[in-house]
Amino acid sequence: MKSKYYNRDLSWLLFDNRVIDQAYNAKVPLLEKLRFLSIASNNLDEFFGVRMHNVYSMISKKKIEKRTGLNGIDLLSLIHEFNARNITKQYEALFIILERLKDKGVFQMTTYDFLTDDERNYVQEYYLKHVVNELKVTPFSSNLKYTTNLNILLCSENELYNIAIPDDIDRLVKTGVDDHYILLEDLITNISADIWRKYDVKESYTYRLSYDKNKKYDFLEEGLSDEVYLDKMTDYINNRGTRRVTRVEFSANNGDKGRSFFASLLGINKKSVYRIPGPLDLKFLDKLFKKYEDQPGLVFEPFNNLKWKNSQNILHSIEKQPMLIQYPYASFDVFLKFLKTGIEDPDTTSIKMTIYRTEKKSKVVNLLKEAARKGINVTVVVELRARFDEKHNLDVATDLESAGVHVVYGDRLNKVHAKICLILQESKNKGYVQIGTGNYNAVTANVFTDLSFFTSDKRYVDDAIQFFGNLALTHEDNYNMLATSPVDLKQMIITNIKRATKDYLRTGDAEVFIKVNGLTDIEVINAIYSAARLGLPFRIIVRGPCCLKLGICGPKEDIVVKSIVGELLEHSRIYKFKYGEGNTDLWISSADLMTRNLDRRVEIAMPIVDEKPKRELLKIIKMFTKDTANSYYLNANGEYVKKRKFINKSAQQTWLSRLKWKKYI
Structure with missing residues (x-):
């Protein structure tokens, strides 16, 4: 029987393909194309670090994925097929873009073979001064965990050796000519004649290993005290280490060994080995982007996002009218102004907030510390379990506690991913709430599109108080307005889909709009299928993995699924349920x-009920649905394609262009 669902991991790789596709977009400036190729490499590193664990587990346990019918070997084969296609597309774009940047006189990436004599002398001096003493040749062993990003495998007649390329040496090596570079591994391979002679090297390969980083938080249990939890989390961070190899990437410097050799050498399936037709690990392109991003025409035009007018008290404005803003078209400074105004208001008695991921030297963290020093009762729920940010989050928690902030570590079993900030003025029986779709991170707020809602409505304030009480005391959820997971958020969505279906059958006038980063939950997908079989229209925007299929709900199916990939990373989550009779x-x-x-x-969904922000959100939704310039449409074959239009509309570029005519919120 044909599966009703797509595999999540394959859908992830399709998203990476759409990212790579930006390097072929004529409207994307040259340096931005390099940035997209770098992002695609970073995405793939995460994929092989966190998703391949499940694939190899399926293989070892001979499991079959229920939703797709795929076994582990089949899935691994498809992953290799999808990823090999991505790699070819990625490197074809890379060489075209580098050649164009060279022709424009921006910079030149070259190889040792094409250096002039003067350049060779220059890089040789650099090698002797900065590199050679940092190189260590060791016998190769498949039992060792090679933790440096890049390595060089040396093959003599009977032995194998390894050179770990130091991560702290810049991979971009200047050649003595302005804006000319070669890569560090190219330099080492071509200039280390003494090493090659000493070890009788016949051929060499630059290679890179990815390891399984999907170590579970297996120490979690309900009722774990803060002290024990922190001890166990610290132990987890310190001992996560590297595990089994999940991917091998290699390029031949001067040898002809292939994928089978590396598969045998490292005890891994050949389908997890990739021969790369160019430099390994294109994340170094981000450094090139940053070196030259000040050159006009090579990057997206900078924009001035909307600010808050200093002459207006933001809390007073929110009392009069709730406010919905969209980052980064509105500045994250608006939230900082909200928090700072609350801290400076002498009537403020307490502040409560969740923190999941913050940037280093976070202004939000500094403001919370300032509030505590002023005598305001500050409670912050710090979620430590943000993958690969655990150490940073632990440091944030320690920093806050040292300033007198009451730090709560929240639900032991369920990661606290909600975004909510509450300012209370208890003597005046007042409160102010901000709830958003994105993290309190000033860096990502400049490149992620997110929504942020501010209100003083007592219904939201009371729910926010209840929410923080639930986290501290593990009470059952009982809200007037909010829906939260893991209790009732999913049920809210499914119930509203069913309600819209009934109204559609009754009036013919109902629909559902969904915008998320991933759609993989089977219960929700099945609810969509059930409604679509009866004709309920769905307009769905899924940036990344999507397990929903088209063309299986019969002749009445009216589902449009697309992914928007553009200058900014789409991150906002929006749900719209249109019922009969205009509700x-x-x-x-x-x-x-x-x-x-x-x-x-632990997540939050909140309804937008006030007329002004509701109208604004409807306009935002309408703009997303009209977008064709950055939209990739899912078809019944499981492919994402762009639709050719005489006039293409971009939601992102429309909002960015409007910033020229407005300065303040």
């Missing part, structure tokens, strides 16, 4: 429609 419910949320978000995390 429409609008929600924003921290939650994607993925099982982990709906069943194993």
Whole structure:
């Protein structure tokens, strides 16, 4: 029987393909094309670090994925097929872009073979001064964990040796000519004649290993005290280490060994070995981007996002009218102004907030510390379990506690992913709430599109108080306005889909709009299928993995699924349920429609009920649905394609262009 669902991992790789596709977009400036290729490499590193664990587990346990019918070997073969296609596309773009940048006189990436005599002398001096003493040749062993990003495998007649390329030496090596570079591994391979002679090297390969980083938080249990939890988390961070190899990438410097050789050498399936037709690990392109991003025409035009007018008290404005803003078209400084105004208001008695990921030297963290020093009762829920940010989050928690902030570590079993900030003025029986779709991170807020809602409505304030009480005391959820996971957020979505279906059958006038980063939860997908069989229209925007299929709900199916990939990373989560007789419910949320978000995390969805922000959100939704310039449409074959239009409309570029005519919120 044909599967009703797409595999999540293959859908992830399709998203990476769409990222790579930006390097072929004529409207994307040259340096931005390099940035997209770098992002694609970073995405793929995460994929092989966190997703391949499940694939190899399926193989070892001979499991079959229920939703797709794929076994582990089949899935691994498809992953290799999809990824090999991505790699070819990525490197073809790379060489075209580098050649164009060279022709424009911006910079030149070259190889040792094409250096002039003067350049060779220059890089040789650099090698002797900065590199050679840092190189260590060791016998190769497949039992060792090679933790440097890049390595060189030396093959003599009977022995194998390894050179770990130091991560702290810049990979971009200047050649003595302005804006000319070669890569460090190219320099080492071509100039280390003494090493080659000493070890009788016949051939060499630059290679890179990816390891399984998907170590579970297996120490979690309900009722774990803060002290024990922190001890166990610290132990987890310190001992996560590297595990089994999940991917091998190699390029031949002067040898002809292939994938089978590396598969045998490292005890890995050949389908997890990739021969790369160029430099390994294109994340170094981001450094090139940053070196030259000040040159006009090579990057997206900078924009001045909307600010808050200093002459107006933001809390007073929110009392009069709730406010919905969209980052980065509105500045994250608006939230900072909200928080700072609350801290400076003498009536403020307490501040409560969740923190998941912050940037280094976070202004939000500094403001919370300032509030505590002023005597305001500050409670912050710090979620330590943000993958690969655990150490940073632990440092943030320690920093806050040292300033007198009451730090709560939240639900032991369910990751706290909700985005909410509450300012209370208890003597005046007042409160102010901000709820958003994105993290309190000033860096990502400049490149991620997110929504942020501010209100003083007592219904939201009371729910926010209840929410923080639930986290501290593990009470059952009982809200007037909010829906939260893991309790009732999923049920809210499914119930509203069913309600819209009934109204569609009754009036013919109902629809559902969904915008998320991932759609993988089977219960939600099945609810969509059930409604679509009866004709209920769905307009769905899924940036990344999507397990929903088209063309299986019969002749009445009216589902459009697309992914928007553009200058900014689409990150906002929006749910719209239009019922008969003109009734429409609008929600924003921290939650994607993925099982982990709906069943194993603490998330918030909140309805937008006030007329002005509701109208604004409807306009935002309409703009997203009109977007064709950056939209890739899912078809019944499981492919994402762009639709050719005489006039293409970009939601992102429309909003960015409007910033020229407005300065303040």
